Amino acid sequence: DQQVKQNSPSLSVQEGRISILNCDYTNSMFDYFLWYKKYPAEGPTFLISISSIKDKNEDGRFTVFLNKSAKHLSLHIVPSQPGDSAVYFCAASPFTGNQFYFGTGTSLTVIP
Amino acid sequence: DVKVTQSSRYLVKRTGEKVFLECVQDMDHENMFWYRQDPGLGLRLIYFSYDVKMKEKGDIPEGYSVSREKKERFSLILESASTNQTSMYLCASSLFHRGQAGSAQHFGDGTRLSIL
Numbered sequence: 034d035q036q037v038k039q040n041s042p043s044l045s046v047q048e049g050r051i052s053i054l055n056c057d058y059t060n061s062m063f064d065y066f067l068w069y070k071k072y073p074a075e076g077p078t079f080l081i082s083i084s085s086i087k088d089k090n091e092d093g094r095f096t097v098f099l100n101k102s103a104k105h106l107s108l109h110i111v112p113s114q115p116g117d118s119a120v121y122f123c124a125a126s127p128f129t130g131n132q133f134y135f136g137t138g139t140s141l142t143v144i145p
Numbered sequence: 146d147v148k149v150t151q152s153s154r155y156l157v158k159r160t161g162e163k164v165f166l167e168c169v170q171d172m173d174h175e176n177m178f179w180y181r182q183d184p185g186l187g188l189r190l191i192y193f194s195y196d197v198k199m200k201e202k203g204d205i206p207e208g209y210s211v212s213r214e215k216k217e218r219f220s221l222i223l224e225s226a227s228t229n230q231t232s233m234y235l236c237a238s239s240l241f242h243r244g245q246a247g248s249a250q251h252f253g254d255g256t257r258l259s260i261l
Contacts, residue, residue: 035187067249076149076235076252077188122187126248132203133250135180135188 036060037125039136047144052110054139056123059104063125067133068097068108071120080121081108113143148172151236151253159261164223166256168236177219178237178250179203179211188235194219226260233257 038057046052056066064085069077083090083097083106090097096109110117120140124133152167170177178193180203190203192211200211208230212220219238223230237250 037187039187065248069252074254076237076254077250078252079249082249124188132190132193134190137185137187 037134037136043140045142046113049112052113054108056106062127064128065126067124069122115143149253155257157259162226166221168219170238174238176239179221180235181232231260
């Protein structure tokens with residue numbers, strides 16, 4: 034059973050606008066969350082993370098928000114650029130164990 | 146910058162063959178991982194290793210084994226390849242365990258394996 038879900042397989046956004054990618058999880062033991070970006074024919078690259086002691090983490094154009102009560106996190110990209118077009122995966126890890134659980138990915142297309 | 150190198154980008158093998166996928170990282174990372182990526186299923190963990198000669202099963206270890214004889218090298222072995230093991234295989238490494246800065250995984254570019 035998928036413990037980390039990305040319900041939108043794809044998203045299209047105009048250049049300069051905000052991109053919002055969503056991720057839901059079911060396991061209340063998850064306490065550390067990451068976002069990865071993946072271009073075709075390349076491996077995923079780490080983008081940004083957040084610990085459950087925070088509800089927001091920002092890095093340049095990328096901000097991750099965590100809503101623990103809703104078991105929901107989101108990645109905001111502002112402003113979106115054509116080079117942001119990629120597949121985005123969210124991942125979560127419980128405070129026990131060393132495993133990360135990945136979502137199915139959302140393919141973002143930023144239209145120039 | 147961390148470099149994770151997978152030995153092959155594309156591989157075609159036959160059903161029943163024993164298949165070896167090799168992965169090398171150059172940053173002295175403790176942890177190494179093997180995932181497979183399939184459409185609609187995301188990345189699923191096959192095995193991981195947190196030290197030389199140590200290994201732990203992930204979510205889908207059936208039909209696979211691993212070997213970590215040296216810290217920098219982590220091999221995935223398909224004991225007797227089957228068509229349902231056709232997939233993209235991704236190797237990753239990380240410095241620390243989860244929850245700490247530095248626990249983000251660095252991935253190789255993947256091996257597209259086809260079993261005929």
